[in-house]
Amino acid sequence: MPALQTIYQHPLLTLSELETIFEAHQPVNLNKGDYLLKKGQVANSYSCIVQGMVRSYVYDFNGNDITTGFIGKDEIAIDVISLFHQIPTVEYIQALTDCKCYVIGLDQFQVLYHAIKGFNEWGRLWMSESLFQLKQRTVSMITDSAIDRYKKLQEQHPQILQQAPLKFIATYLGITDTSLSRIRKEIVKER
Amino acid sequence: MPALQTIYQHPLLTLSELETIFEAHQPVNLNKGDYLLKKGQVANSYSCIVQGMVRSYVYDFNGNDITTGFIGKDEIAIDVISLFHQIPTVEYIQALTDCKCYVIGLDQFQVLYHAIKGFNEWGRLWMSESLFQLKQRTVSMITDSAIDRYKKLQEQHPQILQQAPLKFIATYLGITDTSLSRIRKEIVKER
DNA sequence: AAATCTACTTGCCATAGGACAAGAAATAAA
DNA sequence: TTTATTTCTTGTCCTATGGCAAGTAGATTT
Numbered sequence: 476m477p478a479l480q481t482i483y484q485h486p487l488l489t490l491s492e493l494e495t496i497f498e499a500h501q502p503v504n505l506n507k508g509d510y511l512l513k514k515g516q517v518a519n520s521y522s523c524i525v526q527g528m529v530r531s532y533v534y535d536f537n538g539n540d541i542t543t544g545f546i547g548k549d550e551i552a553i554d555v556i557s558l559f560h561q562i563p564t565v566e567y568i569q570a571l572t573d574c575k576c577y578v579i580g581l582d583q584f585q586v587l588y589h590a591i592k593g594f595n596e597w598g599r600l601w602m603s604e605s606l607f608q609l610k611q612r613t614v615s616m617i618t619d620s621a622i623d624r625y626k627k628l629q630e631q632h633p634q635i636l637q638q639a640p641l642k643f644i645a646t647y648l649g650i651t652d653t654s655l656s657r658i659r660k661e662i663v664k665e666r
Numbered sequence: 667m668p669a670l671q672t673i674y675q676h677p678l679l680t681l682s683e684l685e686t687i688f689e690a691h692q693p694v695n696l697n698k699g700d701y702l703l704k705k706g707q708v709a710n711s712y713s714c715i716v717q718g719m720v721r722s723y724v725y726d727f728n729g730n731d732i733t734t735g736f737i738g739k740d741e742i743a744i745d746v747i748s749l750f751h752q753i754p755t756v757e758y759i760q761a762l763t764d765c766k767c768y769v770i771g772l773d774q775f776q777v778l779y780h781a782i783k784g785f786n787e788w789g790r791l792w793m794s795e796s797l798f799q800l801k802q803r804t805v806s807m808i809t810d811s812a813i814d815r816y817k818k819l820q821e822q823h824p825q826i827l828q829q830a831p832l833k834f835i836a837t838y839l840g841i842t843d844t845s846l847s848r849i850r851k852e853i854v855k856e857r
Numbered sequence: 858a859a860a861t862c863t864a865c866t867t868g869c870c871a872t873a874g875g876a877c878a879a880g881a882a883a884t885a886a887a
Numbered sequence: 888t889t890t891a892t893t894t895c896t897t898g899t900c901c902t903a904t905g906g907c908a909a910g911t912a913g914a915t916t917t
Contacts, residue, residue, distance in 0.1 A: 533805060535805065535809040536809070537809075539809070541805055541808055541809060543801060543804070543805065555793075555794040555797055555798070556794045556795065556797065556798040558794075559790055559791055559794045560791060560794060560795075589783060589786070592780060595780070595786065598790065599750055599789065599790070599793070600750055600751060602746075602790070602793040602794070602797065603746040603747045603749075603750045603751060603793070604747065604751075605797055606746055606747065606793065606796055606797055606800065607746070607747040609797065609800045609801060609804065610734060610800060612804060613734070613800065613803060613804050613807065614724060614726065614732055614734065616804065616807045616808070616840065617732055617807070617837070617840040618726040618727070618728075618730070618732060620873075620874095621873075621874070622873095640893090640894065640895090641894070641895065642894075642895085646808070649807065649808040650874070650875085651874075651875060651876085652894085652895075652896095653874085653875075653876085653877095653895095653896085653897085654873085654874055654875075655895095656895060656896055656897080657874090657896085657897085659895095659896095660896080660897090811903075811904095812903075812904075813903095831863090831864065831865090832864070832865065833864075833865090841904070841905085842904075842905060842906085843864090843865075843866095844865095844866085844867085844904090844905075844906085844907095845903085845904055845905070846865095847865060847866055847867080848866085848867085848904090850865095850866095851866080851867090858917100859916100859917085860915100860916080860917075861914100861915080861916070861917090862913100862914080862915070862916090863912105863913085863914075863915090864911105864912085864913080864914090865910105865911085865912080865913095866909100866910080866911075866912095867908100867909085867910075867911095868907105868908090868909085868910100869906105869907090869908095870905105870906090870907095871904105871905080871906075871907105872903105872904090872905075872906100873902105873903095873904085873905090874901105874902090874903090874904100875900105875901080875902075875903090876899105876900090876901080876902095877898105877899090877900095877901105878897105878898090878899090879896100879897085879898085880895105880896080880897075880898100881894100881895080881896070881897095882893100882894080882895075882896090883892100883893085883894070883895090884891100884892080884893070884894085885890100885891080885892070885893085886889100886890080886891070886892085887888100887889080887890070887891085
């Protein structure tokens with residue numbers, strides 16, 4: 476399970492602990508368009524993506540859907556607030572492409588989380604990193620122009636540009652699809 | 667220690683556990699302008715704010731400082747990525763006003779975090795909420811106009827408007843101080 | 858009390874990006 | 888292969904916000 480090995484990396488985790496963790500996951504295949512989570516539901520698992528890409532989004536007051544994130548290979552599709560607080564989510568998580576993933580339920584997660592110290596530490600580090608990345612994204616929204624945000628995405632997550640349609644990338648960057656189309660044109664010209 | 671009681675709320679935490687947690691904190695007074703953390707340092711503690719307000723910020727490429735957050739009474743001033751990964755921070759955390767806080771070191775935190783299940787759970791929930799709030803802020807940056815973002819801040823965190831100078835609020839909202847000044851004027855007119 | 862400083866306001870003009878509408882072009886459906 | 892549907896591009900015009908510079912008002916220092 477190479478994806479799980481990539482995801483669950485922590486110095487305290489022994490091979491046999493990793494084995495135990497892996498076994499708590501169930502393989503699941505998603506078809507393009509399938510939902511992992513829908514607004515109003517209470518999350519009861521999270522998914523490690525082995526292949527393909529999913530998108531999380533919310534609706535704003537005007538009914539526009541706003542992409543809050545893209546989750547690809549070796550990443551985790553999760554709504555931490557719904558899962559850990561056991562409250563209804565405001566988010567949708569949907570497969571952008573056909574996907575292979577490994578899903579782990581909250582119950583099993585909880586048992587391992589409290590039984591395996593390294594897993595517990597790993598979880599906290601994962602959350603720390605998520606917070607950091609989200610903070611960086613917020614700063615980028617404030618300081619970078621739309622074209623710079625696009626270029627960064629291009630450098631840092633080229634797979635997103637290949638797998639996601641323009642309109643979703645646009646809302647993720649905080650601009651309209653029209654503007655993104657013009658930005659692409661501009662970048663092509665620059666070469 | 668009313669601030670600590672407000673902060674450390676979790677159904678699993680017993681009174682004696684709370685007592686133990688409280689005792690691990692040291693009271694510290696800050697003068698306006700004092701730094702809790704500076705870029706390049708590795709965080710080795712976090713601070714529960716009892717009184718006053720601190721601001722976290724980073725510098726962008728152009729040398730402008732960008733406010734990443736305001737932390738007030740009953741909230742926690744922490745750089746999770748630096749503290750838990752033990753890596754140098756990119757952030758500054760500075761007292762906006764004179765402050766009273768309770769500080770806990772990473773070493774003591776670690777011991778309690780692994781000894782007290784309720785504390786461990788509390789920590790995860792705290793991080794989940796932080797992630798959720800940051801996500802909401804990002805969505806707001808994308809979908810709301812500057813004036814709407816200001817009004818929301820006004821409703822949800824009125825203390826910030828009272829304790830922080832306009833220029834810091836402006837960068838937090840992702841606008842210039844000039845624009846924020848005009849927004850305030852506009853809002854006064856509306857009444 | 859004069860002299861600095863910092864915080865905030867205001868005016869003028871520039872510009873990035875939005876709104877809307879009309880194509881293309883590609884994909885899916887019939 | 889013809890029709891629909893979705894995706895992306897392009898044009899025109901508009902608006903929110905930025906850049907810069909000057910001005911006012913408090914606060915702090917000398």
